[in-house]
Amino acid sequence: MGANTQERSTAKPKRKKRFSLLTRRDLIVLGLLLGVPAAIHIFFVWVPALLSIVLSFANWNGIGGVGKIDWIGTTNYQQIATIYPPFWPAVRHNLIWLGTFILIATPIGMYLAVQLDKEVRGTRFYQSAIYLPVVLSLALVGFIWQLIYAPEEGLLNNLLGTTQQGNLIDWLGNPSLNLWAILIAASWRHIGYIMILYLAGLKSVDPTLKEAAAIDGASSRQTFFHVVFPVLKPINIVILVVTIIESLRAFDIVYVTNKGTNGLELLSILVTNNIIGEASRIGYGSALAVILLIISLGFIITYLFRTFRADEAEL
Amino acid sequence: MTTLAERRARRQSQNQISGVEGPRWGLRIFLAVTALVWLLPLLWAVYTSLRPYEDTARLGYVSIGGSYGFGNFATAWTQADLPHYYINTLIISVPGVIVTLLLASMAAFALSRFSFRFNIALLMLFTAGNLLPQQVIITPLYRMFLSIPLPTWLSSTGLMFDSYFGLITIHVAFQMGFCTFVLSNYMKALPRDLTEAAFVDGASVWRQYRSVIMPLSRPPLAALATLEFTWIYNDFFWAIVLVQTGSKRPITSALNNLAGLYFTDNNLIAAGSILAAIPTLIVFVLLQRHFVKGLTLGSSKG
Numbered sequence: 025m026g027a028n029t030q031e032r033s034t035a036k037p038k039r040k041k042r043f044s045l046l047t048r049r050d051l052i053v054l055g056l057l058l059g060v061p062a063a064i065h066i067f068f069v070w071v072p073a074l075l076s077i078v079l080s081f082a083n084w085n086g087i088g089g090v091g092k093i094d095w096i097g098t099t100n101y102q103q104i105a106t107i108y109p110p111f112w113p114a115v116r117h118n119l120i121w122l123g124t125f126i127l128i129a130t131p132i133g134m135y136l137a138v139q140l141d142k143e144v145r146g147t148r149f150y151q152s153a154i155y156l157p158v159v160l161s162l163a164l165v166g167f168i169w170q171l172i173y174a175p176e177e178g179l180l181n182n183l184l185g186t187t188q189q190g191n192l193i194d195w196l197g198n199p200s201l202n203l204w205a206i207l208i209a210a211s212w213r214h215i216g217y218i219m220i221l222y223l224a225g226l227k228s229v230d231p232t233l234k235e236a237a238a239i240d241g242a243s244s245r246q247t248f249f250h251v252v253f254p255v256l257k258p259i260n261i262v263i264l265v266v267t268i269i270e271s272l273r274a275f276d277i278v279y280v281t282n283k284g285t286n287g288l289e290l291l292s293i294l295v296t297n298n299i300i301g302e303a304s305r306i307g308y309g310s311a312l313a314v315i316l317l318i319i320s321l322g323f324i325i326t327y328l329f330r331t332f333r334a335d336e337a338e339l
Numbered sequence: 340m341t342t343l344a345e346r347r348a349r350r351q352s353q354n355q356i357s358g359v360e361g362p363r364w365g366l367r368i369f370l371a372v373t374a375l376v377w378l379l380p381l382l383w384a385v386y387t388s389l390r391p392y393e394d395t396a397r398l399g400y401v402s403i404g405g406s407y408g409f410g411n412f413a414t415a416w417t418q419a420d421l422p423h424y425y426i427n428t429l430i431i432s433v434p435g436v437i438v439t440l441l442l443a444s445m446a447a448f449a450l451s452r453f454s455f456r457f458n459i460a461l462l463m464l465f466t467a468g469n470l471l472p473q474q475v476i477i478t479p480l481y482r483m484f485l486s487i488p489l490p491t492w493l494s495s496t497g498l499m500f501d502s503y504f505g506l507i508t509i510h511v512a513f514q515m516g517f518c519t520f521v522l523s524n525y526m527k528a529l530p531r532d533l534t535e536a537a538f539v540d541g542a543s544v545w546r547q548y549r550s551v552i553m554p555l556s557r558p559p560l561a562a563l564a565t566l567e568f569t570w571i572y573n574d575f576f577w578a579i580v581l582v583q584t585g586s587k588r589p590i591t592s593a594l595n596n597l598a599g600l601y602f603t604d605n606n607l608i609a610a611g612s613i614l615a616a617i618p619t620l621i622v623f624v625l626l627q628r629h630f631v632k633g634l635t636l637g638s639s640k641g
Contacts, residue, residue, distance in 0.1 A: 158634075168609075
């Protein structure tokens with residue numbers, strides 16, 4: 025450790041000097057190496073993100089040039105909150121999605137990782153089976169689960185014996201059931217994703233830590249909660265961020281099921297409906313996007329500062 | 340052949356040697372059942388796809404009997420013209436992955452091997468950009484794609500909108516963030532002496548990138564290529580919004596229309612879904628190591 029910091033402190037001035045030793049050609053090459061990717065990324069990701077904020081204060085149907093834009097202040101936001109029927113259901117569904125992922129799916133994924141980490145015979149097979157859905161797209165997950173949820177032909181109703189007109193359960197059509205049915209399908213994939221991330225984290229834990237806890241008489245549960253879990257704090261944060269972002273991004277599975285209507289409204293769906301629907305309401309769509317942006321940026325910024333603080337101290 | 344009791348006794352003694360008590364039957368049964376439950380949806384799709392519609396209509400979907408075969412796959416393949424959509428996917432994903440990795444490795448090299456004033460800020464921008472939900476940027480992006488002209492040899496509509504080029508561009512711009520983050524972490528950990536020595540020998544910045552750092556970065560590049568191929572292959576949202584012509588869409592997003600038009604029964608939907616899943620299932624079987632490494636590389640730092 026000590027030697028390492030010393031090395032770094034001597035390397036620092038050297039590195040600075042080296043920078044000034046670069047030839048003009050090298051500086052141009054370096055500028056291009058960084059400049060070209062940065063320009064593309066900023067132009068196609070951050071410029072639209074900022075434009076979303078700007079356009080959220082506008083009334084514009086996209087017809088006619090930018091000069092036709094009507095600036096209307098916060099009217100879009102006021103209308104969304106008061107007279108746009110799908111908005112509050114969408115917020116509620118997004119929150120249910122987030123809550124289910126954080127409180128149920130993610131802990132199940134972590135639990136499975138802990139069990140798989142015990143390496144009983146056949147662990148590799150079990151692990152592969154559980155993470156198999158991760159390589160599938162969420163759109164495809166939607167199709168595969170339709171075969172299970174279909175009212176008369178689906179696996180579930182046939183097993184339950186509820187395929188007759190009188191007792192038919194419409195898993196995907198009933199607005200008080202379909203969100204939960206979809207969440208089970210989405211969790212099928214999410215649990216595998218979390219399992220594989222957490223398992224990699226568990227494998228990186230120094231085994232002597234666990235041994236020391238065992239020698240001190242800690243049960244495996246105590247060892248996990250008091251030794252392993254705190255050591256894995258960085259992974260825990262990554263998992264939390266992944267879970268939140270995945271919940272806010274949810275779109276495909278709902279869109280292939282019923283285009284996000286009738287109990288499956290989500291913010292991401294509403295944004296999309298306002299640009300590719302028959303009525304293109306750019307200001308409205310942008311205002312909805314900004315709401316999504318604000319929710320996600322809060323988490324993203326917290327994550328970034330935790331991740332990069334260590335680096336900043338280094339430089 | 341050993342009897343069950345013998346085997347159990349042997350395993351018990353093995354466990355005693357490794358210091359673990361009990362054969363942990365409970366855990367093994369739990370994991371086996373979980374794995375089976377996890378495979379069930381896919382196995383069900385496979386089973387359904389192998390049966391002709393007439394048989395399932397007569398016997399019900401949950402039944403055994405009738406004939407089994409690949410008829411549904413053949414029908415889905417030809418009726419919906421699936422080869423056409425696989426080719427669309429290739430046209431988009433292959434350049435997408437290559438250009439993403441090229442640009443990300445360039446940025447990562449510059450950010451990790453040299454110190455600028457804005458190093459951290461830029462890296463944060465790349466990382467945050469990749470974490471944004473796509474819907475946050477789609478409204479202005481849609482308008483931008485409609486107003487950026489392209490030469491007709493790149494896009495038949497003359498616009499970014501509804502063109503392969505436009506779709507590839509947004510994949511590259513969006514995925515670059517994650518790859519830059521992962522690659523710069525990896526490159527930062529490579530010994531500084533490597534480029535220092537090359538520099539003393541008079542190697543230019545370009546040579547340091549091309550001949551020193553890039554060859555050493557093969558492991559994360561392989562992992563990211565696997566992961567990015569899967570992600571771009573699985574994209575649904577960009578293609579649904581930014582490509583209007585159904586026949587230009589890659590397979591994952593085309594499936595939505597095909598399901599309504601050609602896949603009229605569950606047997607065909609099952610066959611079509613499995614056909615669409617096959618490329619990623621090949622990745623799962625053959626490149627599992629790289630895929631998992633790609634996922635965990637992104638989380639190992641943080």
